Amino acid sequence: MILRYDGTFAGFLTAVALARERGVEPEAIIDQQPEQQALFAAVEEVATDRQRAAAFYGLLRRTLTPGALHTFRLAFRAAEPGKELLLFHFLQLGVVVGQQLDGMLAHERVVPVWKLARAVGREAHRYKGLVRFQHLDGDIWYAAIEPEHRILPLVAPHFADRFADQRWIIHDPRRGEAIIFDPSRRTWTDAELEVTGPLQLSNGERLFRDLWQRYFDRLAIEERRNPELQRQHLPLKHRRHLPEFDR
Amino acid sequence: MAEPTLAEKLEILADGAKYDVSCASSGSSRKGKGGIGNAAQCGICHSWTADGRCVSLLKILLTNVCIYDCAYCVNRRSNDIRRVMLTPAEVAELTIGFYRRNAIEGLFLSTGVIRNPDYTMELLIEATRQLREEYRFNGYIHVKVVPGADLALVERLGRHADRVSINMELPSRESLALLAPDKSRESIVGPMKRVGELIVQTREERKVSRKMPPFAPAGQSTQLIVGASGETDLQIISLAAGLYGRLSLKRVYYSAFISVNRDERLPAVVGTPPLAREHRLYQADWLMRYYGFAAGELLDEERPNLDLSLDPKAGWALRNLHLFPVEVNRADYEALLRVPGIGVRSAQRIVLARRGSHLSLDDLPRLGVVMKRARYFITARGRFAADLTPDAAGLRLRLTEKPLRRERWSQPSLFDGGAGMDIRSTITGEL
Ligand code: SF4
Numbered sequence: 001m002i003l004r005y006d007g008t009f010a011g012f013l014t015a016v017a018l019a020r021e022r023g024v025e026p027e028a029i030i031d032q033q034p035e036q037q038a039l040f041a042a043v044e045e046v047a048t049d050r051q052r053a054a055a056f057y058g059l060l061r062r063t064l065t066p067g068a069l070h071t072f073r074l075a076f077r078a079a080e081p082g083k084e085l086l087l088f089h090f091l092q093l094g095v096v097v098g099q100q101l102d103g104m105l106a107h108e109r110v111v112p113v114w115k116l117a118r119a120v121g122r123e124a125h126r127y128k129g130l131v132r133f134q135h136l137d138g139d140i141w142y143a144a145i146e147p148e149h150r151i152l153p154l155v156a157p158h159f160a161d162r163f164a165d166q167r168w169i170i171h172d173p174r175r176g177e178a179i180i181f182d183p184s185r186r187t188w189t190d191a192e193l194e195v196t197g198p199l200q201l202s203n204g205e206r207l208f209r210d211l212w213q214r215y216f217d218r219l220a221i222e223e224r225r226n227p228e229l230q231r232q233h234l235p236l237k238h239r240r241h242l243p244e245f246d247r
Numbered sequence: 248m249a250e251p252t253l254a255e256k257l258e259i260l261a262d263g264a265k266y267d268v269s270c271a272s273s274g275s276s277r278k279g280k281g282g283i284g285n286a287a288q289c290g291i292c293h294s295w296t297a298d299g300r301c302v303s304l305l306k307i308l309l310t311n312v313c314i315y316d317c318a319y320c321v322n323r324r325s326n327d328i329r330r331v332m333l334t335p336a337e338v339a340e341l342t343i344g345f346y347r348r349n350a351i352e353g354l355f356l357s358t359g360v361i362r363n364p365d366y367t368m369e370l371l372i373e374a375t376r377q378l379r380e381e382y383r384f385n386g387y388i389h390v391k392v393v394p395g396a397d398l399a400l401v402e403r404l405g406r407h408a409d410r411v412s413i414n415m416e417l418p419s420r421e422s423l424a425l426l427a428p429d430k431s432r433e434s435i436v437g438p439m440k441r442v443g444e445l446i447v448q449t450r451e452e453r454k455v456s457r458k459m460p461p462f463a464p465a466g467q468s469t470q471l472i473v474g475a476s477g478e479t480d481l482q483i484i485s486l487a488a489g490l491y492g493r494l495s496l497k498r499v500y501y502s503a504f505i506s507v508n509r510d511e512r513l514p515a516v517v518g519t520p521p522l523a524r525e526h527r528l529y530q531a532d533w534l535m536r537y538y539g540f541a542a543g544e545l546l547d548e549e550r551p552n553l554d555l556s557l558d559p560k561a562g563w564a565l566r567n568l569h570l571f572p573v574e575v576n577r578a579d580y581e582a583l584l585r586v587p588g589i590g591v592r593s594a595q596r597i598v599l600a601r602r603g604s605h606l607s608l609d610d611l612p613r614l615g616v617v618m619k620r621a622r623y624f625i626t627a628r629g630r631f632a633a634d635l636t637p638d639a640a641g642l643r644l645r646l647t648e649k650p651l652r653r654e655r656w657s658q659p660s661l662f663d664g665g666a667g668m669d670i671r672s673t674i675t676g677e678l
Binding site: 100102103104105106107111125126128129130131132133134135141143158159161162163164165166204208210211212214215216218219220221222223224225226227228229230232233234242243244 | 253254257258261262265266281282283284285287291292293294295296297298299300301302303305306341344345347348349350352386505519520522596599600602603604606610613614
């Protein structure tokens with residue numbers, strides 16, 4: 001059996017809860033069109049059921065340590081084909097062994113999930129520095145990022161705390177997703193977003209862009225010049241939305 | 248000459264501050280509390296320069312005017328360079344402008360000495376006061392204390408700052424007298440002591456009342472220039488150990504000497520600065536702060552300098568082969584930490600993982616152990632991973648880092664890691 005869900009966290013929890021209730025091992029849990037050969041297996045559509053998802057999540061909270069739960073949540077954000085089945089097996093084990101899961105770092109069902117979580121966590125941490133806002137007309141602070149994993153909800157709390165008095169948007173244009181922060185209510189919401197025309201930068205934005213670029217150019221110490229090291233820390237793919245590399 | 252524009256001033260004053268290596272923005276954690284900004288407990292890098300160093304703070308001088316004449320410094324009085332100054336308001340405005348764009352984690356403000364130390368301090372205080380009080384800025388601020396300043400001013404400055412630092416620059420009194428004749432050892436150590444006292448005292452007071460304003464909650468640091476004077480690594484490391492121990496400094500930074508002036512008191516430096524030595528010093532420093540090593544275990548009178556081709560932990564292990572191999576299922580945490588190839592994180596994971604199961608050799612790489620180095624020093628379930636047990640000389644050969652790639656000579660440890668944090672080993676010198 002193959003389960004197909006809508007790609008959301010709640011949808012995935014619904015699918016896992018469903019499989020557990022029926023006591024079946026799915027061959028795959030997917031959020032896209034199944035591949036050709038898989039068509040022979042039965043694909044079952046899972047309708048996201050928020051109540052069921054919440055109930056199952058409650059069970060996880062009672063069973064797992066906060067650390068294991070955190071690992072699970074991070075790993076779910078990974079852009080990794082087949083991650084769902086890894087997570088399914090991780091949870092199956094977790095529900096059985098409970099708090100012990102933390103000590104099973106070398107277990108074959110734990111290792112891959114833990115690796116994914118680390119990759120996602122690391123990327124989310126990196127993006128705390130690589131989100132770069134531009135000030136737009138209308139007093140909106142806009143940032144575009146193109147992360148490998150779906151980290152928007154993971155960085156949101158950081159920016160909600162840091163820029164609590166700004167109206168800001170962080171946009172993942174490749175996925176067409178965004179988070180939008182409303183300072184009057186101090187909350188952020190998910191949204192679908194597409195930017196069609198050029199951005200209307202504010203006047204101050206041009207000045208600060210110029211200042212930042214000039215500042216950045218002055219920072220490198222000639223005697224220590226080392227572009228490979230720079231590339232190692234900041235691969236080219238991360239530079240597209242950074243003003244200091246965009247001239 | 249025409250009045251300099253803000254952009255020109257920024258360029259000149261960034262130039263003057265860039266040799267200061269202390270750029271970490273960590274160790275202070277503050278929630279946004281109205282106003283703008285917060286501070287993250289571990290450092291956040293926002294970009295990397297062409298020399299591969301992390302950019303996390305707006306690092307500038309208030310002014311490059313200076314009444315002093317330190318031999319190694321671009322801004323010294325006797326250099327014929329263009330002098331400019333930012334007003335405190337301009338410093339605050341630039342900081343906020345970059346911060347709102349999330350280009351920086353905060354401000355690192357240094358300065359030349361204008362008129363006298365106290366006058367300079369007043370200007371620094373005003374810049375930080377505007378940020379904290381007028382902009383209600385909660386981001387990170389690291390600011391320099393001017394050597395020789397009135398201690399009351401030192402206190403006022405530290406009330407606004409997350410971290411303060413007073414650069415020692417030269418590891419001995421003699422070198423200081425030779426190369427920085429206007430700054431005495433006392434004018435540096437005096438304020439350092441006072442800062443240390445205030446940090447401790449304020450921490451205590453804040454336990455009683457949260458209303459007490461914090462004082463440099465991220466602690467104080469200093470910087471030492473390496474290679475401008477003749478001190479050995481043993482002298483440098485012992486000095487650092489003393490600063491950590493007696494003056495409870497949070498960090499000591501090492502900066503490979505870069506020649507910016509022609510001056511016969513300075514060594515002639517050809518080619519690149521002594522980055523390999525700087526790197527080894529950071530590793531040794533790291534071993535003292537996180538691995539429980541004492542300075543005397545790493546170096547002694549007979550070998551006063553760090554081995555450039557061998558990391559200091561491997562060097563220590565080779566001199567203490569009688570303590571190895573250790574059994575990973577039994578050794579205590581401290582002993583694990585001393586195994587080459589096992590870092591803080593892998594040691595923690597071993598301790599955690601062995602509660603659940605008896606670890607085998609195959610489990611270790613998954614826990615982050617670098618077997619290439621560790622194999623000669625550990626057993627798991629009594630089994631030894633190396634093909635043979637070479638003697639010290641043979642081992643040394645195997646552990647030598649043959650022509651180390653240049654990019655490894657990076658300034659390590661841009662994060663002040665605390666236990667349990669994700670310390671990135673490639674740039675931290677973690678061993
Ligand atoms: S006091 Fe500071 S700025 Fe002035 S010359 Fe000495 S090192 Fe340079």
